[in-house]
Amino acid sequence: MDWALPPNYSTFGVVIDQLFWIILVITGIAFLLVEGGILWFCIKYRGREGAKAHYTHGSNRMEIIWTVIPAIIIAILGAYSALVWDDIKGSSNRPADALEFLVVGKQFEWNITYPGMDRTLGTEDDFTVRNQFHFPVNEDVTILLESEDVIHSFFIPELRVKQDAVPGMTIPVWFDATQTGNFEIACAELCGLGHYYMMASVTVHSAADFDAWQASQAPAAAQ
Amino acid sequence: MATIVAEATGQAILHEEHEQSFLRKYIFSTDHKVIAIQFLIYTLFFLMIGGLLAMLMRYQIAWPARGQLPLGGIFPESMVASGYILPEFYNALVTMHGSVMVFLAIMPMLVGVWANYLIPLQLGTHDMAFPRLNMLSFWLMVPAGILTLASFFVIGGAAGAGWTLYAPLSARPDLSGVGLGQIMWLAALVFIGLSSILGSVNYITTTINLRAPGMTWMRMPLTIWSLFITAILALLAMPVLSAAGIMLVFDQTIGTSFFLPEGGGQPLLWQHLFWFFGHPEVYILILPAMGFTSEILSAGSRKPVFGYKAMVLALVSIAFLGFIVWGHHMFQSGMNPMLGLTFTVSTLFIAVPSAIKTFNWMGTMWRGNLQLHTAMLFAIGFVAMFAIGGLSGVFMASTPVDIYIHDTYFIVAHIHYVLFGGSLFALFGAIYFWYPKMFGRMMDETMGKIHFWLTFVFFNLVFFPMHGVGMVGMMRRIYDSTGYAHLQGIEDSNALITWAAFGLFASGFLFAFNFFWSLKKGRKAEANPWNATTLEWQTPSPPKHGNWEEVPVVYHGPHEYSHPDVEDKDWLAQNERPDVVSPAAGSH
Secondary structure: OOOOOOOOOEHHHHHHHHHHHHHHHHHHHHHHHHHHHHHHHHHHOEOOOOOOOOOOOOOHHHHHHHHHHHHHHHHHHHHHHHHHHHHHHOHHHOOOOOEEEEEEEEOOEEEEEEOOOOOOOOOOOOEEEEOEEEEEOOOOEEEEEEEOOOOEEEEEHHHOEEEEEOEOOOEEEEEOEOOOEEEEEEEOOOOOOOHHHOEEEEEEEOHHHHHHHHHHHHHHHHO | OEEEEOOOOOOEEEEOOOOOOHHHHHHOOOOHHHHHHHHHHHHHHHHHHHHHHHHHHHHHHHOOOOOOOOOHHHOOOOOEEOOEEOHHHHHHHHHHHHHHHHHHHHHHHHHHHHHHHHHHHHHOOOOOOOHHHHHHHHHOHHHHHHHHHHHHHOOOOOOOOOOOOOOOHHHOHHHHOOOHHHHHHHHHHHHHHHHHHHHHHHHHHHHHHOOOOOOOHHHOOHHHHHHHHHHHHHHHHHHHHHHHHHHHHHHHHOOOOOOOHHHOOOHHHHHHHHHHHHHHHHHHOOHHHHHHHHHHHHHHHOOOOOOHHHHHHHHHHHHHHHHHOHHHHOOOOOOOHHHHHHHHHHHHHHHHHHHHHHHHHHHHHOOOOEOOOHHHHHHHHHHHHHHHHHHHHHHHHOHHHHHHHOOEHHHHHHHHHHHHHHHHHHHHHHHHHHHHHHHOEOOOHHHHHHHHHHHHHHHHHHHHHHHHHHHHOOEOOOOOOOOOHHHOOOHHHHHHHHHHHHHHHHHHHHHHHHHHHHHHHOOEOOOOOOOOOOHHHHOOOOOOOOOOOOOOOOOOOOOEEOOOOOOOOOEEOOOOOHHHHOOOOOOO
């Protein structure tokens, strides 16, 4: 049983994982304090014949302590999360010169439209491949995410990317892979009978390999 | 028959001298206690149905390629074919497990059972403000239940778009394969909504108007506070769901496009409406459980609730914040990411009152004289499990982390720690605690303790590993995970979870046996078997029709245990005066 986050291969994934571990440590300490406290009280104060409980209605000082401390921790965590979130998703941080792809989900496949050799979507040399997503490593990539029918969710675990694809909307999603390799797009939102097999292969190429791959596809798509 | 006006409360009550007919007494009863018991039987039945659906689902998740479903032959071919659970049936299982558990089991068990039973008894009144509305609120649940069960057997099967009913999948039979089943579930939801609204009106009115003399707001037991706040939440949230559900039926049947982009609608509108209801709903599902836990912990620790005022304030602030956090279900939905920022802030801040409550429960146990009976074990279990559910919530409140764990089993683990480890543990505790009052007999303690330990161990074996499976990245609601490269290596975890789930389900039958066996064979209960202080214990078990010969008068707060001025016993009922119980008592 190997319960771990999958290896991370994206720039954003580094901070996401870091935040995950920070929260795990903070909540882990709280977990030990609370569960340990409960267990300790159960043993120490278990009922005894003739014993009398300590009569108290509470303590304002304690109330303030355990209101203020969690509030401070949470405020810091919230502020840090907000900064990271804005870094990853804020529209002002969308990379200007990213390589763009159109990804359209439909029951139960992912159709990826490539920009072609001119690296621009909406031109003649665009081509579409079903269930295969190829892109170059170490380069900002933006996908324009759409859906033809119901809501799907575009999920590449190793890149820490997840975004719902909503019919009627075009949602930009950007990321930067740090290593070449083969992964999968999974659908993370229940989309019907075939939800569980709505999967596409992901290939992260070196820049040269990606150009070569696009060149090999373009003639086939042109026919 | 004589009408007597009780001066203290100004309410008219009927003392019925004649024997009521069986039908009036047990079936179409307006007695809040009988209605509560009707709700209890109803919800226990649907708890079993919801559990059964989960067992089928777990079988499929653990052994997707095996087939050979035990007793698979009893299912129609449209559900299980040659031993294989079909994907369409799996989607129905996922959807209806959630729907049944939330709407037909946990919510009516928290509110329908205990608000009905406890509000008049703990407030010291004869019945609800509107007894007939109360009866109607139960009987509206009956068509809801029938529609739900029947929907499995219509063409296309039961609803399969998830309990969250995300449009367009839920609105387009051509895309989901489910037509009538979806409409039947939405119709059931409308009945449930109406039932809940009528109930809420009743609970709110009763709490405001029918408190016994001396029962001031700050003397109300925390159970009443939590049920009162819950009723307000339900009254504000349920109409939104009912309206949205009707809009969804219109989209599906008469060609409107509220949620369909082809006609200019917005799929995200559904999510906003659903979660505007859905997040207060989460608190509807936990606040009463918090109330029961406070009550049981206080009685079981023989101590007043630590920080009563803080507990009330925390309840109120949770209720308020609960209405402005719904967007945290939608961080990855395509909603403007900047909205995500505001919802992160409100969501993280709702953790504060939850933390306050947890620490106050621990404060209640601190230096107590803990009576570790079954009800107390479940109440302590509630605090321990709710804490885990609360802490795992911090992960998803942090939007960047949520990008990864959203729609994975991490979320499934979280919701079950809150809804099962939280709500259902508290409900089991409440049943063990108030059973003697309801039925005049005690549930068996030995069976009860075995039930607690089996539930506690199996529960954690089922749901703790789901955090791990979620970290690996297993998506929710998938029929077969074995096809994914990143999900290789979780088969063992999934099999473990499934075996433990079977154990958890089986331990429920021990509870059911204890419940029904004790009706006839349980030790007879005195009026106040737990030496508890609130008013319901100061009247016979079970209370007669009308609850009280004489309306009690309340002299002090609800949890006066181990009062230093009281001699001979460690509790002081709300209707007892310390100077009468112990004449030496001084200034208190």
